[in-house]
Amino acid sequence: MAQNSPGKVTATVVSPAGGGPVQELRGDELKGARWWAEVGWRHIVGVVAIVYAVIPILYIISASLNPLGSVASTSIIPSQFSLVNFEALFSDPNRPFARWFLNTLIVAVVVVLGQVFFSALAAYAFSRFRFKGRRGGLLTLLLIQMFPQFLAAVALFQMFTQVGEVVPAIGLDTMAGYILLLLGGALGQVWLIKGFFDSVPKELDEAATIDGCGHAQVYFKIILPLVRPILAVTGLLSFVGVIGEYIMASIFLRETTVKTLAVGMYGIIEADRSNNLGVFAAAAVLTALPVILLFQYLQRFIVGGITSGAVKG
Numbered sequence: 001m002a003q004n005s006p007g008k009v010t011a012t013v014v015s016p017a018g019g020g021p022v023q024e025l026r027g028d029e030l031k032g033a034r035w036w037a038e039v040g041w042r043h044i045v046g047v048v049a050i051v052y053a054v055i056p057i058l059y060i061i062s063a064s065l066n067p068l069g070s071v072a073s074t075s076i077i078p079s080q081f082s083l084v085n086f087e088a089l090f091s092d093p094n095r096p097f098a099r100w101f102l103n104t105l106i107v108a109v110v111v112v113l114g115q116v117f118f119s120a121l122a123a124y125a126f127s128r129f130r131f132k133g134r135r136g137g138l139l140t141l142l143l144i145q146m147f148p149q150f151l152a153a154v155a156l157f158q159m160f161t162q163v164g165e166v167v168p169a170i171g172l173d174t175m176a177g178y179i180l181l182l183l184g185g186a187l188g189q190v191w192l193i194k195g196f197f198d199s200v201p202k203e204l205d206e207a208a209t210i211d212g213c214g215h216a217q218v219y220f221k222i223i224l225p226l227v228r229p230i231l232a233v234t235g236l237l238s239f240v241g242v243i244g245e246y247i248m249a250s251i252f253l254r255e256t257t258v259k260t261l262a263v264g265m266y267g268i269i270e271a272d273r274s275n276n277l278g279v280f281a282a283a284a285v286l287t288a289l290p291v292i293l294l295f296q297y298l299q300r301f302i303v304g305g306i307t308s309g310a311v312k313g
Contacts, residue, residue: 063281070275085282097283099257100264103175105290107260108242111182115238116231119189124219126190127197128205141190149185150247156181157251173255181252182242189234196230197223232298240291261287 055076063074067082089097126138157172160181164171171177200223208218224231246262253259259267261283269280 060281060284063277064285066278068278070277074277085278086286088279089282089286094256095264095268096256097261097264097286100259100261101286103258104243104260104262104287106175107179107182108239108290110179111242112235112238114183115186115189116235118186119193119234120224120227120231122187122190123193123197124223127194128202138191138194141187145188145191153248153251156248160252172252173258175258178249178252178258178260181248182245189238192234193227193230196227200226228301232301236295236298239294243287243291 058076059074062076062078064085065078065081065083066074067080067084068074089095126134160170160172160177164174164177168174169176170180204222204226205218208222213221243260244262245260246266249260249263250266253263256264265280265283265287268276268283
């Protein structure tokens, strides 16, 4: 077998009697029906998926740049370019977009850090230790995740109403109360992180313990650096989920100054779904920026973890 050029492999088949070459096969020659059966259909699926994902993005960007800001005047390919919708976001005191944006970032950062930290602690305990109730605890966490949080909206509303009468700082219409509510699902990533912990050899823990490390040192200095890819993935998923959370936020955040982007912008589009499309689209574009920046920042941890795990010493 010889390699003539990158991507082209030539194989020579020799007869059993030791004679000359019988047939020359080229690995890059996939033509006709065989090419469509093995490779071609993947290109079609990929193109369809890209078009399906890009069309809504182009429409939102086009609507945000459309000075008329209405459904009837918006198309996928923008015909007019203007930043009037972005200016309207920050000029109307009835919709404090900057305040909503800041509220959303504060809630997202605090909740993501809490969820990742507590989920990682619990996942390490379930993965490394053996104790009574371990299996029952894992099954309980799995069972709780099967039921969405909004099923308990009535009970939570009554609970925070009563708590707010005693401690107003964590009652309804407060950022601290809403953050505390979302942190109720802080162990929602345990199963995902635990599976990654299980793939880390326990011999590393034992070697570090022999060298004199305690459980905290093993966890923070040995294990956590090895599981950064899964922490980055869970953090990104939690961040996107918090930014897009609407149901509980609409129930617990009713004052204008404490609303998040999901609640505040839905109120704008609900007031006039046709003429407020441009402003809503401009807000959607700005809301996507933190997610894109966070993904670009965490991508190096995800890719670095995958490539380092693929290298065998």
